[in-house]
Amino acid sequence: MAIDKNSCADTALRYMASFATGEADVVAANVSDDFVNTQTGALGKGCKTRKVYRERLLGFLAEFENLHYEPIHVIEQNERVAITYRMRAISDGHSIDIPGVMVMTVRDGLVESREDYWDGVMFLEQTRQR
DSSP states (O other), X not given: OOOOTTSHHHHHHXXXXXXXXXXXXXXXXXXXXXXXXXXXXXXXXXXXXXXXXXXXXXXXXXXXXXEEEEEEEEEEETTEEEEEEEEEEEETTEEEEEEEEEEEEEETTEEEEEEEEEOHXXXXXXXXXX
């Protein structure tokens, strides 16, 4: 998929790809200072501001080895971008593969807000915690 380097979709895809680095600073560099992270999964915990998000990323990235988001569909409308994805990683020795959708608002080349829709029960089933 060819994407304009200045498009909101490109920014959102760069953000998703940054998780594969496993580095909180790299991921956090893609979001605005007043970033709002909304998690809709039953196990998710949202937060506000880049600073708080970066601190939370330390635990999240430690919990998910080899984390990779595979974008499936990308829909862009002005500053809003919706991306369906598959999240793949190793969590506590278990391979996980969870589908989801991120809806992001992008401004000035940074992700300003993210709403992440994913299935916490599927995570528990795949890690045998249910």
